[in-house]
Amino acid sequence: MSGKPLKDPLDLLDIASVLTDEEREIQATVARFLADRVRPHIGEWFENAHFARELAPELGKLGVLGMHLEGYGCAGTNAVSYGLACLELEAADSGFRSFVSVQGSLSMFSIWKWGSEEQKQEWLPRLAAGEAIGCFGLTEPDFGSNPSGMRTRAVRDGDDWILNGSKMWITNGGIADVATVWAQTEDGVRGFLVPRGTPGFTTQDIKQKMSLRASITSELYFDNVRLPDSARLPHAQGLRGPLSCLNEARFGILFGAVGAGRDSLQAAIEYADSRVQFDKPISAFQLTQKKLADMTVSLGGAALLAVHLGRLKDQHRIRPEQISVGKLNNVREAIAIARECRTILGANGVSLEYSPLRHANNLESVLTYEGTGEMHTLVVGQAITGQAAFR
Amino acid sequence: MNIVVLVKQVPDSGAERTLSTDDHTLDREDADLVLDEINERAAEEALRLKESVDAEVTVVSMGPDSALEAIRKVLAMGADRGIHVCDDRLHGADVLTTAKVLAAAVRRVGDIDLVLAGNATTDGQASAVPAVVADLLGLPQVTHARELTVDAGRVRAERQTENGEATLDAPLPALVSVTEKINDPRYPSFKGIMAAKKKPVDTVDLDDLFPDADDAGFLVARTRVVEAVPRPPRAAGIRITDDGSAGRQLVEHLIARKLV
Structure with missing residues (x-):
């Protein structure tokens, strides 16, 4: 007997059940915007190295830019909603999520947190609207x-x-x-x-x-x-200034990576269901199922970790080393998933028609930026041993 | 100006839809439920009017508990308040019952200037509810509008159907149903989504809407689905190898089926 494949592997653990209606609605709105405005073109944009700047005001209108900040034209959502938006953005393409992360968590957050009132008034409303970058x-x-x-x-x-x-x-x-x-x-x-x-x-x-x-x-x-x-940003002195901004951006990344992994896995599941070899879909072969099952397990864990860290952030008790756990684990798992999904797609996997290799290539940057995997490993190492090993 | 938008929550038209085996009504258990896409355009039109004239927009929906999500979506887009008619006795309601209930809900809003609806919903597609509601409320009905202007107490619409186009004009209050060509609905903004939670939604049942009605006498479903069968799988087509006679074979095939 054959059944229907799961459309979203995160449904297996009913991840959505730990989200509020409002969080789900924000996530769904971002997903719908991206389905309409980004997904039809993203392969071409990736190939032609094109950034669709014209989408910045549209993202601003939705409220995506600096969405987790209060005032100055920002939407003021909670951290989990911001994370879920990043998840959907990166499910479309890490490049888009990177644009939003840098705009909201690095540029806008640095001004919002460390800037003077004049600097905030001058820049934040325009950055939130996507009129300025x-x-x-x-x-x-x-x-x-x-x-x-x-x-x-x-x-x-x-x-x-x-x-x-x-x-x-x-x-x-x-x-x-x-x-x-x-x-x-x-x-x-x-x-x-x-x-x-x-x-x-x-x-x-x-x-x-x-x-x-x-x-x-x-x-x-x-x-x-x-x-x-x-x-000069009057309230920032020392490396604490820039590092506080990086923690904001890393928080978005640890959700975003789940999106890239989910999208890769969705592509692989759909492909495995329709690709017939030896008279049956390759999703019915045990080796393919092992790949899909292992990836679904690791993706579910990454998603739950992200939501957990989001709840800690909303309670204002998240610590940098906890963000390191999330960034380290989720990007590492996502890139492994994207690469494994490529193998399920066989030769078709190297075409831009399918997302997994594009995600894997994007995640090579995500693995390195905002703190390399090595650095986050040593931050976690220091947190559990008390010994700093990165100098 | 008081604008009422009638909306319905329907199964996602992009997903597989099934009927329940008991009474051939829509199986909502497994469906992805969304705000009907033509109704969403009616809501967008109401919100555009709200931006150009001082208007309050009330969204009205009849449906089970989940229909509140469709109402919240329109509130997130920018509508001001909602009325949710929710009553188990309405399960399987036909066009006439639906229209009576919606008309009663519209009357609760009070002095209205404009009722907006989609010309059909993507599930039932009876395309009759707006006309019946207009009739019950004694309003002029302007249906199948693909363009709409409101000015000086009148509504003017470009009506487009398979039979042609016409420009219609009516005094307010009036009911207008719109087609999917009328606009591209906005995405709700995050601020809108967060504000929607705090907007008032009046949940009412049949006893609220028809306090004097005889319960048994009111709910007459004049139509009922007696049988439903799944569409048969498509039969294999005829493959014609072009050895120079393909054109003739195609024409003969079409003539045999009286298609030309």
Whole structure:
């Protein structure tokens, strides 16, 4: 006897039962928007390395940008809703989720958390509406996991600051209207808001990427950029400033990865059900079932972990090392799922017609950015042993 | 201006739909239930009017508990309040009963200027409820509208059917049913979704709507589905190999079936 395959592998554990109506409604709205506006084109955008900037105001209208922030035109949802939106965005494409993460959790959050009232009024409503785009410059060519060694430097010149240096691997960099830039100063790391067009500030997009092709990644250069003191984020001092933003973004990623895994698995289940070899669908063969079952188990665990961490965040008691557990596990599981799903699709799996290899390629970036798997492993290691092993 | 939108929760038209074996009514257990897509456009039209004139939009739906989700969806899109007619005795209600109940619910809103509905729902497709509601309320009925303007106490609509197009005009209050061509509905915003929880929804049953009615006498289902059979699987087609005579064979095939 044959039955129907499960459309959504997360239904096996009825993950939706631990969500509120409002959370489900927000998730469904994002999914529907993406089904209408992104999914029909995403393969082509990935192939042509095209970021659909025109969707930013539409995402703004929905309330996606900076959705978990309060005030200044932001929707003010809870953290779980923000996570579920990231899950759906990344189920469409990690590049889209990256755009939203950087806009909301790095650019907007840095201004919302560390900015002056004037800076918030100037930038947050436009960023929330998607009328302006933001980016976040911390990583440098020679300083990734160890940002404390950054060479970008800001020095006082009268009432102004002079900024010199460069930033690398900056999502949204080439299209950003405002960059949050972190630099060494006499009294530690400080953040600055650098608007596009400021003399001495230039960008160059990074070409020939094999990952996150539907999103823009750039280098930022600062050559004697003169900034007024009002460009400085007044409330951030030291690495705590940028690291607090990264924790926000990592939270979105640990949900997003579940989306990429789910979409890969849905594609594989559907394909296995329709692909007939030796007179039966390949979903009826034990080796395929073992793959599908193992992936469904690991995906369900990742989803439950994400929701659990979301609940902790909504209770304002989440700790950075807990986010590390989520980012480490969920991205690791998602990339394993995406790669395994590709094998179920056989030769068809290498075509952009199907999502798993696109997700796997995207997740190569997600595995590395916002703290490499290695760094998060050592953060967890330190949390359970008390020994810091990353220096 | 007081606008009422009539909406129905239906099984997702993109998914497989089944009828219950007992009484041939819709099996809601396994269905993905959604706000009917043509009704959603009626709601969108109401909200666009609300943006151009000062209007209050009330969404009315008849259906089981789950129909509240359809009402909340329209509230999330921007409607102001809802009326949910929920009564087990309405299970299997036909067109006439449905229209009587909806008309009674509209009367509860009070002085209304415009009733908006979809010209059909994607499940029943009887396409008669809006006309019957208009008749029961004594309103002019403007059906199958693909374009709508309200100005100076009148409603004007471009009516489009298989038989042609016409421009209709009626004084308010009136009932207008819209086709799926009228607009592209908005996505509810997150702020709208969160605000919808706090908007008032009046849940009523038949006793509220018809306090003086004789219970047994009211609920006459004048129509009943006596039999339903699944569509038979499609038979294999005829394969014609083109050896130069394919065109002739095709024409002969069509003539034999009186299709040309």
